[in-house]
Amino acid sequence: MxxxxxxxxxxxxxxxxxxxxxxxxxxxxxxxxxxxxxxxQNKVTVVLGAQWGDEGKGKVVDLLAMDADIVCRCQGGNNAGHTVVVDSVEYDFHLLPSGVLNKKALSFIGNGVVIHLPGLFEEAEKNMQKGNGLQGWEERLKISDRAHIVFNFHQAVDGIQEQQRQQQAGKNLGTTKKGIGPAYSSKAARNGLRVCDLVSDFSVFEEKFRVLASHFQTMYPNLNIDVDAELEQLMGYAERLRPLVTDGVYFMHKALTGPSKKILVEGANAALLDIDFGTYPFVTSSNCTVGGVCTGLGVPPSHVGRVYGVVKAYTTRVGVGAFPTEQNNDVGDLLQSKGREFGVTTGRRRRCGWLDLVLVRYAHMVNGFTAIALTKLDILDTLPEIKVGVAYTVDGKPLPSFPANMDVLTKVSVTYETLPGWCCSTEGARNFDELPAQAQAYICFIEDFLQVPVKWVGVGKSRESMIKLF
Known part of the structure; x- marks a missing residue:
């Protein structure tokens, strides 16, 4: 009517x-x-990498997770690695949120994450052997039913694609070969399989799995897939996974609109590895900037609160791609050796160079950092002078913005500001006033350039070595 x-x-x-x-x-x-x-009612606090990854996000997350009720992963897979040191025990995390060490908090793996199930359970078992920090981890982990699954053949295809790039163009992307790109490709092509498929009717899952495996075998004739063996393995994982699975949208909605809770989001990878805003194509396959929090967890933008950017006191990068402030000299060697710059996931040697504030400012434009966590300041302790990249030029002309085109980025000349070093140890400092005057000046220079305050300064590996400025 x-x-x-x-x-x-x-x-x-x-x-x-x-x-x-x-x-x-x-x-x-x-x-x-x-x-x-x-x-x-509630807002999430977000921790994101502001460079090319390996900035020390795990330590910052661990610090904040001690007081959190829920710690979430919103994107990426086991291609990322976080190291957390607790009671002199070094834990390595790739898929599990590093907040899982807090036995009073729930950990949540969101729909934006792609999950290799053998990798997930192997990671938990290896960390269980290191100490009692992960005891009872399955009781405090929830996984979104909408998260996509990385299969063994995704990983095999990742390796094949890298070989093809090397053969055809003489240059690969430097992927971790963990199957992340192929899994996200399946997701975008709408033939991927999700956690909800695995824990529902397995006969339906098996049919879809065989179709997907056949699809990849058609694309890559030399790809060897033992379909029956992987299905048998997946059936076992389905039983172990089922108690952990939840509807992620309703889980987050309840957490956000219910009684007051402290919710922490742990970003993987970093801003310059973002599929849209990073140094494409030498990037990962997910959105590791702040937008990935909304799409990877089902969190409305209005519920995003503080966004902390983690910045290493110098710059590192794993794999290939442009790196304007890279130092292929004694400085780079010192940073690499003293900083123990090897990838947590791959063990590859990280390339090292001076802090690039042009790059970090660009990351801030995309993410809107509330504050900065500056890590590994102690690695600079022995340098008599420290350089900071503050501008780019190409052919003598200043670049007004961070370039999207990687051919341009490889040609840039960096304008540096040279600051005095402090030539003494900062590892014992536990507040700002205990830092050498030159180290304080270095921190203030970063704040002034970015117009973002530095909230924490890392001067060592332990929890206690994170100095809180405010």
Whole structure:
């Protein structure tokens, strides 16, 4: 039946059979209450890498996770690695949120993550052998039913694709060969399989799996897939996985709108590895900037609160791709050896160079950092002078922005600001005033350039070596 309209309290109100449809609600004040702007009940705190990864995000997350109720991973896979040192025990995390060490918190792997199930359970078992930090981890881990699965053949295809790039173009992307790109490709092609498929009807899952495996075998004739063996393995994982699986959208909604909770989001990879905003094509296959928090967890933008950018006191990069401030000299060697710059996931030697603030400022433009966590300041302790990249030029002309084209980025000349070193140890410092004056000046220079405050400064590996400035 069509609705009429009438005037009520000076406003036009939809009516049905002559009665105001919202009369009772309006009289009770419910409609007016709904129209009153309200701040979200809970907001998530986000920790993101501001360079090319390996900035020390795990330590910052571990610090904040001690007081968190829920710690989330929103994107990436086991191609990322976080190292956390607790009671002199060094834990390595790739898929598990490093917040899983907090036995009072829930850990959550969101829909934006791609999960290699053998890697997940092997990671947990290896860390269980190192100490008792992961004891009972399955009881405090939840996994989104919408998360996509990385299969063994995804990993094999990753390796084949790298070989093809090397043969055809003489240059690969430097992937970890963990199957991340092929798994995200399956997701985008809409033939991927998700956790909800695995833990539902296995006969339906098996049929879809065989179709997907056949698809990849057609694309890569030399690809060897033992379909039956992998299905048998997956059936076992399905039983172990089922108690951990939840509807991620409802899980996050309840956490965000229920009683007050501290929710922490642990970013993997980093801004310059983002599929859209990073140094494409030498990037990962997910959104590791702040937008990935919303799409990878089902979190409305209004619920995103503080965003902390983690910045190493110098710059490192794993694999190939442009690196304007790279130092292929004694400085680079010192940073690499003293900083123990080897990839947690691959063990590859990291390339090292001076801090590039052009790059970090660009990351801030995309993410809107609330504050910075500056890590590994102690690695600079022995340098008599320290350089900081503050501008780019190409053919003598200044670049007004961070370039999207990697051919341009490889040609840039860097303008440096040279600051005095402090030539003494900072490892014992536990507050800002205990740092050498030159180290304080280095921190202030970074703040002034970025117009973002530095909230923490790392001067060692342990939790206690993170100096809180405010």
């Amino acid at each position: 069509a609705a009429d309209s009438t005037m009520s309290n000076g406003r036009e109100t939809a009516c049905l059979n002559g009665e105001p449809a919202v009369k009772r609600s309006r009289e009770s004040g419910a409609v007016e209450a709904l129209r009153t702007p309200r701040e979200p």
